[in-house]
Amino acid sequence: MSRLKAAVASINTDALCHNIELLHKQAPNSRLLAVVKANGYGHGLIEVAKHAEGADAFGVARIEEALQLRAGGIVKPVLLLEGFYSASDLPILVANNIQTVVHCEEQLDALEQAELESPVVVWLKMDTGMHRLGVRPEHYDEYIQRLHNCKNVAHPLRYMSHFGCADELDNPITSQQIELFKNTTANCTGERSIAASSGILSRSDSHFEWVRPGIIMYGVSPFSDNDAQQLGYRPVMTLRSHLIAVNELKAGESVGYGANWTSERDTKIGVIAVGYGDGYPRMAPNGTPVLVNNRKVPLVGRVSMDMLTVDLGPDASDKVGDPSVLWGEALPVEEVARYVGTIGYELVTKLTSRVIPVYTKDSI
Numbered sequence: 001m002s003r004l005k006a007a008v009a010s011i012n013t014d015a016l017c018h019n020i021e022l023l024h025k026q027a028p029n030s031r032l033l034a035v036v037k038a039n040g041y042g043h044g045l046i047e048v049a050k051h052a053e054g055a056d057a058f059g060v061a062r063i064e065e066a067l068q069l070r071a072g073g074i075v076k077p078v079l080l081l082e083g084f085y086s087a088s089d090l091p092i093l094v095a096n097n098i099q100t101v102v103h104c105e106e107q108l109d110a111l112e113q114a115e116l117e118s119p120v121v122v123w124l125k126m127d128t129g130m131h132r133l134g135v136r137p138e139h140y141d142e143y144i145q146r147l148h149n150c151k152n153v154a155h156p157l158r159y160m161s162h163f164g165c166a167d168e169l170d171n172p173i174t175s176q177q178i179e180l181f182k183n184t185t186a187n188c189t190g191e192r193s194i195a196a197s198s199g200i201l202s203r204s205d206s207h208f209e210w211v212r213p214g215i216i217m218y219g220v221s222p223f224s225d226n227d228a229q230q231l232g233y234r235p236v237m238t239l240r241s242h243l244i245a246v247n248e249l250k251a252g253e254s255v256g257y258g259a260n261w262t263s264e265r266d267t268k269i270g271v272i273a274v275g276y277g278d279g280y281p282r283m284a285p286n287g288t289p290v291l292v293n294n295r296k297v298p299l300v301g302r303v304s305m306d307m308l309t310v311d312l313g314p315d316a317s318d319k320v321g322d323p324s325v326l327w328g329e330a331l332p333v334e335e336v337a338r339y340v341g342t343i344g345y346e347l348v349t350k351l352t353s354r355v356i357p358v359y360t361k362d363s364i
């Protein structure tokens, strides 16, 4: 037997570069803040940032992620999308040239009271209707004034907001959010940003000076009803493993924990070395598609920690060691997500540290 590695995530950096180029074409007048939070949506924080040559800046959610980027040699601007969580983070932002969002009074107070060696680049976040983070429009001017007067804040200020429903193409809230953002910042000179993936793809009037692509950069659609490949983007991740057993199953016999699937015919069951311990969702139901030797076969029986089982069919000639793809170019993660009742975002982000990342390019 040749040496096989189970549960490998191949990350195609050519696909990543293709997607970034396409994003620049789609938002030709905007700069691109590439969102690499949550370990680059499961694709590897540093490796994604290193290969994302077309990105103008990076967005992360945690200060630890920003510091990892700096420690990994990334010198482009880095923005904390939710801002800092405590005043003691401020000197760290200054020392590492990290930009911050300000979305609440506590952050504003901390900035005003800090003694810093140099000013911080601040993006003032407006709540335009999502009601998660941000300053309400009626208080926006007051925040702008205080930030303008604060010696710790670099000028000009920058302005941002976030859509709540831009993945629903006919939801009127998106237009209302754009109008509100535009009107409230009409007299501001600084750069603006509101669009993440769904806004970039569906609303060119939301692009402003900066767009903030996350999921679409990884070749996964932000929309529930179409896959990124239909929009010209290429999946960056392929989750692979292989068969570690092929077993005969007789009609009437069941497979796996809880015996929740029973075969109606004599068949062959393939056991694949991937499970929820790798981040493959345990909730994946019977019938969820899996590729074995590039052929779509149904998942049957409950997903266990290290393995899952598929119905290869009575005539299968698949052998131990044969390759399997859980999602990727030939099986969009969006399709798997629909079976599981979640979104592609969650599947790619939830891979565990046991999965071996392998960085590849297009084979020629």
Ligand SMILES: *Cc1c(COP(=O)(O)O)cnc(C)c1O
Pocket: 035, 037, 081, 162, 195, 196, 197, 198, 212, 213, 214, 215, 216, 222
């Ligand atoms: C995560 C995030 C993004 C990227 O969102 P996608 O839908 O993955 O493109 C953009 N902006 C903010 C503030 C975020 O938190």
